[in-house]
Amino acid sequence: MAAITTEGLTKHYGDVRANEDLTFEVREGEVFGYLGPNGAGKSTTIRTLMGFQSPTSGSATVLGHDVTDRKAMIEAKRHLGYVPAEMGFDEDVTGERFLRYQASLKGDSRSEELLELFDPPMEREIGEYSTGNKRKLAIVLAFMHDPDLVIMDEPTSGLDPLMQERFYEFIRDEQAKGKTFFFSSHILSEVQKICDRVGVIRNGHLVELEDVETLLDRGGKRVSVRVADPVDREAFAIEGAHDVSVAGDERSSRPTTADGGERDDGARATGDRPSSADGAAKNEDASSGGRDGTSVSFTFTGDYNDLLSHLVTYDILDLDIADAPLEDVFMRFYGEVDPETESAASGTAEAESGPEGNADV
């Protein structure tokens, strides 16, 4: 049995199409990352899965229970934990009192252990809590009844880095015990760290459903190379290279067209958009690294043999090849033409969707 299934799940708020025809499945025991920028419709899906709202059309199940079946959802919630994005706790009670209230509603088999791991100041009133402390309390409340599935809406926002790491570790341990996680986030590094599979949502549409590995494979490698002689950006217009930037080269802020139409399906017609900010940043890194030679950096998704035979033609001072950060991969999805305007295929729509996509990330 899948922990979560959705079938053509659609939710409109009046004219706003928050979720459009979402179909996916979260398998038992996996950590599923639900990725998208703010306003993409992540919370809408989560609210529907929690039974807070009814879908406009389509269906969904949580732990085998139909989300529109009120009685079934009460049963589902005995085995379901929820970490909300906005932590609505009563401000004028202590953490301790609120925990007791929640315990009376859903049971408590492990709050003591959780409080040792995440230690919000339980004796203080919640109104005095920092966001980080509220987040810790939210985590304790979500796991205290030892649920089988935990739905989390951006659960790490507000946690300090140390606590985030502890949380990731906790999730890995829980997953090892067979728990399932549905994890929404706009932070790619955390998804990369703990998720098995990722669904990418944009403008209410599911644009990608992948293993994190596959996503990274498709993302290719980030290649940074420092060569002894000055080179021209065009010299690296080899097949599979995107977002080529050359240190000190003013033109690097402009999109490269080398790869333009050659990429398959999802990543088509992208590559270029994110390069401005990204390229500029990389240039700084490169130039601060050393003054000799010329630094070139690009994302590579082509054949490694082609890359290497191209590189041997240069006198190479330094070379770094690493997995492309998921950010870059992600940017490709948001560099895409808006699925809704795609059918209209007008140039202006494409141009408009670009900056918006960037601003979101």
Place this chain on the structure above:
Amino acid sequence: MTLDVFRYEGEQRLTAALGLSAAFALMGVAFVAAAPLVTADVATSAQFEQLTTQLPQPFVQAFGLESLASAEGLLAGEFYTLFWSLFFGIYLAYTAAGSIADDVETDRMDVLLSAPISRGTVVFEKFLALLVPIVTASVVTPAVIALAAAYVDVTVPLAELAALHALSIPYLLCCGAIGLALSVFLDDADTARNAAIGLLFALYLFQSFVPVTDVGWLANVAPMAHFDPNDILLDGVYDVAGAALLLAATVVLVGVSRHRFIRMDIQ
């Protein structure tokens, strides 16, 4: 039914309930203490006589000016009509108006509904928690008034006083139910609260002034038309049917609110 929501919500209401009870008790004591003065001097003065004859009759009735000649008249006409039924009624409607809408607005409802609990239970038990201020104030206030009356040697009919408080409970619940309905039908908590104040006050004025018109029967839509402290305290007339009607209206309003809340999207 485990009443977990009721217990928690009731506990949250306890501080306000005690404060409110203290305020009502103090006010009651003030009325009792002032009774000898008012009944002996003011109410019998020529100016007051003149004033009550000059003012429109509905106005005199609305603000209980006709019954100032005795302690129980003063209590019934002023304290129980204005403070207890109007202000307490408004307070309960206001509180109930925030009970659902405010929780939804501040995302507290999400946390609550992520627990295995039905929405119907949430509405019902949150409403039930209004009984905490109602019962507390209904016990403290008459007790303190009775003691104060004994102390300053003013006669207040105790049986009628007890009956008044008992009969006021359906009325107060009905006011709360009006607020609850506003809470689920209006999206915004502030709007719901303001609407509760406005509606209750409007209903009070409506039932005070409409009876002298041709459509006087319309006054029956107001809960205040079915609970009259003057009748109880001065004449010993208990409107049990009115209380039953108020209870029935409460049940209907809570039922409608529950129906709506179970089906609505929580955003």
